[in-house]
Amino acid sequence: MIGRLNHVAIAVPDLAAAADQYRNTLGAKVGAPQDEPDHGVTVVFIELPNTKIELLYPLGENSPIKGFLDKNPSGGIHHMCYEVEDILAARDTLKSQGARILGDGEPKIGAHGKPVLFLHPKDFNGCLIELEQV
Ligand SMILES: C[C@@H](C(=O)O)C(=O)SCCNC(=O)CCNC(=O)[C@H](O)C(C)(C)COP(=O)(O)OP(=O)(O)OC[C@H]1O[C@@H](n2cnc3c(N)ncnc32)[C@H](O)[C@@H]1OP(=O)(O)O
Numbered sequence: 701m702i703g704r705l706n707h708v709a710i711a712v713p714d715l716a717a718a719a720d721q722y723r724n725t726l727g728a729k730v731g732a733p734q735d736e737p738d739h740g741v742t743v744v745f746i747e748l749p750n751t752k753i754e755l756l757y758p759l760g761e762n763s764p765i766k767g768f769l770d771k772n773p774s775g776g777i778h779h780m781c782y783e784v785e786d787i788l789a790a791r792d793t794l795k796s797q798g799a800r801i802l803g804d805g806e807p808k809i810g811a812h813g814k815p816v817l818f819l820h821p822k823d824f825n826g827c828l829i830e831l832e833q834v
């Protein structure tokens with residue numbers, strides 16, 4: 701069901717510093733900060749030859765990454781995003797196998813303008829999974 705690794709997301713305490721570090725220290729191709737109010741985050745995408753890194757910083761009062769950053773004040777790997785061809789079929793299969801879909805269970809439009817869903821980290825070895833329809 702899952703295909704390519706679309707991105708690995710890292711929650712960071714200082715978005716500008718993290719973007720500078722990837723640009724200047726690691727020599728990566730770093731994009732501009734992008735506010736995602738529907739997701740409660742500001743993101744910066746880093747293009748690698750084989751995948752992307754998504755730097756995440758909280759946006760607004762009820763950011764879903766606030767608790768994670770409180771527990772990990774110097775930042776940490778927050779989620780993996782896997783591509784799927786049919787997100788509703790993937791959701792229904794996962795639900796029938798007992799996996800918890802986060803939020804209201806309906807896909808939202810993600811940072812790439814495509815539908816995304818999140819799966820509870822406690823159901824997947826402590827790893828929060830994002831699915832993106834490509
Ligand atoms: C723009 C878009 C895109 O790429 O297109 C994005 O990525 S938006 C990226 C941001 N959006 C999302 O993450 C949406 C989905 N996420 C959520 O709904 C939430 O973050 C939850 C995963 C439910 C966690 O929420 P919150 O931290 O408030 O809940 P909580 O404190 O009750 O946590 C429940 C347990 O999960 C753990 N936990 C929390 N976040 C975790 C993470 N990222 N990875 C692994 N474990 C995690 C906590 O430590 C806790 O474990 P213990 O009980 O053992 O201490």
Ligand SMILES: [Co+2]
Binds near residue numbers: 709754781
């Ligand atoms: Co993501």
